[in-house]
Amino acid sequence: MQLTHSLQALRQITMSFYDELTVAYKAFTNATINTTSLPFIVTQLPSNSLAEDNEPFEVLIIGGTLGGKAICVKKNKTVSVVKQELDRKIPSIATKEELLNYVALSLEDNINLLAINFAYPLRPIFRKGKLDGELLDIGTTGKAVSAPDLIGTVIGENLETYIQNHYGKSVNVAVGNDSLCLSLAGKGIPNINVNQLGFGIVGTGLNFGFFLTPHAVVNLESHAFEKFQQTELGETLAKKTGSPYGKETNGENLYKHFNYFLEKEGIDYPHLTSTDQLDDLVKMHAPIVTQAAKDTLLRSAQLVACQVAGIMEFKNADMSFVMEGGLFWQGEGYKKSVEETVKLLTKHSATFIKIENSNLYGAAQLVA
Structure with missing residues (x-):
């Protein structure tokens, strides 16, 4: 059983993508x-900033079990963080009412003026000069918000x-998901050419x-790509919850591929329980x-390289990718x-860029 791909196979996957x-x-x-x-979800960005110079605005990050909050100010097109609370539990x-109240009490x-990085699948909506989103799915595990x-x-x-209605306060709220906010964090890089800017998670x-x-971002949801030869395990996993390309590549599933390989090869070794453990094995001296x-x-x-290369072939350009993910x-x-x-x-x-607190700075760009 071969784990890695030949160069010919990788070129075929790249062209298929x-x-x-x-x-x-x-x-x-x-x-x-x-x-x-590939869903190819296009979000049109507002041409004008919602935040006036020196006007404070708030950023909220809502995703897993830990979020974040910051008070920011824009001055001369530059966003400064006045105070922040990272890793905010x-x-x-469990309900829509609870979410609305949680955000209201956080204000x-x-x-x-409030910008929210809402790390769930959203259908982008352009509403009254600002970005908003309709929730498409809530998922099942691993996140604090589980309100159907x-x-x-x-x-x-x-x-x-x-x-x-509840607090008698008028507030403007702009919303984007984590993918959009990651791309917007890159847009804030000085002198960046956005026509050659991508993002990856x-x-x-x-x-x-x-x-x-410059005013439209494409979210490919590239984990859903399916025009390639799946592994036996990857195909089984994808039949349950979709995302065929993701099932072959992401950290949620890599250790499962390792375990499966050892089983098929008849190698007696304790099963891994997380992809992080692969790093430990790489440093070992057990041939x-x-x-494996x-x-x-x-x-x-x-x-992953196939998708990076495929995007650059599509754009016919060198590109910078703002990247996120352990x-x-x-x-x-x-x-x-x-x-x-x-x-x-x-x-x-391809140039890969890491922006500290990209989820926060990207969300700030929703209004700045």
Whole structure:
């Protein structure tokens, strides 16, 4: 059983991804039905800032069990953080009412402008000159918010109404999901060419996207890509919860591929329970097991490189990617493997950028 891909196979996957991306783009430009496995969700960005110079505004991050909060000020197109509370514990939220009240109580008295990084699947909505989002799904595990009655809710609009009705306060609320906020964090880099700017999440999950124009961001939901040869295990996992490409590459599943490989090869070794443990095995001197761990990580990096290369081929340009995710930045040799594989797949060059607190600074760009 072979864990890693041949160069020929990687080139085929890259071209398949490029072809799928091209078809999805044509469907968008022609306003026809997108029949590809790439959702190609386009968010139009506001052309004007909601925040006036020196006006304080609040940023909230709502995602897993830990979120964040910051008070920011914009001056001369630059956002400064006045105070912040990172790793802010989010209580268990089981209803729409609980979420609305949680946000309302998080709002400081002197604040009338709120930006929220809401790390859930959203349908982007452009409403009254600002970004908002309709919740598409709440997921099942791992996050504090588990309120099924939120599905279908336009988050910002409902918050504005709730705060006005319950607290008599008028507030403007802009909302974007974590993918959008990551791309916006990159847009805030001085002298960045947004036409050559993308984003990537390679951690527990997988996703890529890029700026289509200076005022439009594409979220590919690239974990859903399916035009490639899946492994037996990956296909089984994807039948349960979708995301075929994600099931082959992301940190939620890599250790399962390692365990499966050892079973198939008849290697007696205790099962791993997390992908983090692969890093420990890479540093060991147990030839067969260590090599299997290296190859498991390498294969994931190879598949990630295919999407990076495919995006650059589509854009026909060198690109910078703002990246997020522990697997990409902390996986043993992972980033280097992605970089080396990209060079084999395209003539274009990729630069990977890490922005500290990108979820916060990206959310700030929703209003700044």
